Amino acid sequence: MEQNALFRKRYGSFRRFFVMLGKARLPYLWIVGYLAVSALIANVSVSTTEYSAALFAGQVGLFAVVLPYLFFTLLSLVIGSISSLTSNLCLARIDRNLRRMVWKKVVHLPLQFYEANNPKELLSRITTDVTSISTLIMQVLLPVFTTAYSSLLMLGRVSSYDQRLMWALVIVLPVNILISFVLGRMRFGVADLINRRNAQLTAAIAERANNMLLIKSMGTEEKEAVAGEARMKASYQAEVTDLWVRGLALPINAIASALQSVAIILAGRAFYSTGALDLTQWIAYYGFAIQLTNILSNYCNSWSNFKGAQGSVDRVSQIMDEREEPLDEGCAAEVLRGNISLRDVCFSYGDTALFTGLNAEIPAGKITAIVGPSGSGKTTLLNLIDRLYPLAKGTIAVDGRDIAGISLHSFRQAVGYVTQESVMYSGTIRQNLLYGLDRTPDDRELDRVCEAVGILDFVQEQPEGYDTPVGEAGASLSGGQRQRFSVARALLQKSDILLLDEATAAMDISGKDCVWKSIRTLMAGKTVVYVAHDAQTLQNADWILVLEHGTVTAAGDRQTVLQQSAFCREMMDLKGGASA
Ligand SMILES: Nc1ncnc2c1ncn2[C@@H]1O[C@H](COP(=O)(O)OP(=O)(O)OP(=O)(O)O)[C@@H](O)[C@H]1O
Known part of the structure; x- marks a missing residue:
């Protein structure tokens, strides 16, 4: 235990998260497939934006604009469906592999571990906590690459119109990132509290369900009902606090996005009025800026999931740090006479x-x-x-x-x-x-x-x-x-x-x-x-x-x-x- 406390102190959640992933044998082929499909979508989306900008600007050439626009729109639909399928399969496989890893560890731990930890609370580590870690991988870890790739692609296109415009965009965009960091920190404490209270509730219900005979014979139904109510109230209160924090996040995000949009439009408008951009480029720039804002704010919202899942990472990695019983160390027993x-x-x-x-x-x-x-x-x-x-x-x-x-x-x-x-x-x-x-x-x-x-x-x-x-x-x-x-x-x-x-x-x-x-x-x-x-x-x-x-x-x-x-x-x- 002391050793674990030392480990936790020395290495932050990030480090423990990656050590744990190293042990989990993730479905790397599926992950590479998912990333490849996401990169393809980003490229198709750039083309769709540019052809739609040309359409908006009044270019209606059938072969130069209309057909390519329709083709890329259709392609993005098809690839979008493939991407959602791959992403769901990836999530399911990551979930399965993580659960397998935790379960394998749990059954190899010594008896003392079960005496020191409520075995029923282990249930939620293998179910709820593992699910939040899988979600974290799919919504936070992998999107680092997909978000970075899409952002660079779009910024590259804007830069090809005018480099100064790209820098203006780079200055305006981080407002959302900063706000999400602050809100994410607030959510972490609450999300962790919800997980812990739910785990306690599950453990208590599982224990009571096993001991119904005692409850009936001692006539403690009413007492148990009241005690259960208190635990459920504690879970409910944690969830209400989370709703308040999320409720606060919504208007703050909306105001920040509105201010950001005004800044984006004013910057583009300035370049367009001086003739640095033609009409198609101005519309395409606006399309890219809005997409970038959405991609980054989606990512930042997911970032708050990372803060929320930090408690799950801690609880699961605590199990993974425990020493297993060395089942195969030493020589064979051979036949024992039994003295x-x-x-x-x-x-x-x-x-x-x-x-x-x-x-x-x-x-x-x-x-x-x-x-x-x-x-x-x-x-x-x-x-x-x-x-x-x-x-x-x-x-x-x-x-x-x-x-x-x-x-x-x-x-x-x-x-x-x-x-x-x-x-x-x-x-x-x-x-x-x-x-x-x-x-x-x-x-x-x-x-x-x-x-x-x-x-x-x-x-x-x-x-x-x-x-x-x-x-x-x-x-x-x-x-x-x-x-x-x-x-x-x-x-x-x-x-x-x-x-x-x-x-x-x-x-x-x-x-x-x-x-x-x-x-x-x-x-x-x-x-x-x-x-x-x-x-x-x-x-x-x-x-x-x-x-x-x-x-x-x-x-x-x-x-x-x-x-x-x-x-x-x-x-x-x-x-x-x-x-x-
Ligand atoms: N997991 C445990 N954690 C802490 N103390 C324990 C644990 N298991 C047993 N003890 C304590 O160790 C002592 C010996 O327990 P043990 O069950 O070995 O006794 P026993 O002679 O088999 O008792 P009995 O005849 O009642 O079954 C008891 O005082 C008990 O409270």
Whole structure:
């Protein structure tokens, strides 16, 4: 974070914008095509202006003026349509490439990033912010070239009539640019505020929509309605402020344009009356001057978009500056026997230290239970073994090898992990079972594993069997069913080490027994580490670690630990048979 702040301080938005574009792999061929078509339009437009000026001046020669005028008018229509198509395609492709870049980055960031940033706010970074950056490229960045080219072309034509007239035009034109700069600065703050408030609103709505069960059961509908209203009011107020700023910009721009037109006409008129320009040139000059004014003021209006999109650039480039997890650094995991040793492990959440020199041994080929009071760090310990957080100090070794030297990707392939939440996606049962596997087991294998965790009957009762959708995040399944599918998914992974965090807590007594028997059979000879909260699941352990106040206070087989640990005795005596 500190590093990012330093980066942001050192490099302005411009620099970060271009660094980001460098990473985005823009559709360069399409962009070149768009620029070429725009250059063609500029040339056609110069010819159209000159032929129309000749017509206005009374030259009606069919082949010298009328037909060329009609031809160029038609040509500008055709090229205009091609240009608008190319521009829209460019915008869509830039949008797609930027989104792909941000998403690729986001999925490679460490868990800590998601804990430090509201994941739901990330939604708007990938959608709204990316769209404003794509628009910025199409409306501000590329028009630098098209506007400069058209302006130079037209100024060149005016200069061919009289060089002094061109300089007069060059002096008058920047009035609009100056005004747009000032207005753009004003708009930036407001546009950024709108984006931030909308992102907060989206995040809050997404969170509430996910937690409707809690809202209903606690009867907080009214409170939530009022809180939502306050957030919507905040967004509305930001939008109203933006309207006021834009409202102020309109008359200022209109007055500036009117003054500019008067100056342009007076300058042209002076040259025409002294005979420096003929009638056709005078009309053509006026046509070019008006077009130049429009092109520059359109560009300057877009410039205010740049100021508005600066916040989006900052937010997206903040993601792009984050360090990714180095998934492929280090050597391959190969086959792990699964003897896990923790040496002087230190780990903190922010400033709060959880482990300050934790030592523990988890034997290979056994089922080890981790028990301890709530908040003692059992889940965190599993997360550290799965390398979801980096250690502040100390080492974790498997079979004597420091796991920090093993490539994260191959290590996590060798370690299966069933987390507390039993994560399911809104696909079919099959898609959920196969998620993350680098092979495609056939139905017979799926049947075997599902039978082992006691969910095969349920699958067979479904109209579409394994191809039955499970609803959003597995909403159509019970908590126990979700847990069985999560365990089945981990068993299909055929990992060397299996971590389970209260993986059977939502199952009934016979369900737990069935799942644990299968784990013992299917993981025979491999290492299983699980968090146990009740005496029944503790029965499955060959080895027990008691974790209290950041240290292991007892370790060994059941007999040894029961003698050593009051916590464990209490757990067996008081909670005997109770489910977690
Ligand atoms: N992401 C986090 N950020 C900050 N603190 C955290 C985070 N996750 C856990 N903690 C804190 O770390 C401590 C250990 O949490 P952990 O979930 O590892 O405990 P646990 O033993 O598994 O608890 P339980 O038995 O209740 O599931 C707790 O005090 C908790 O508040």
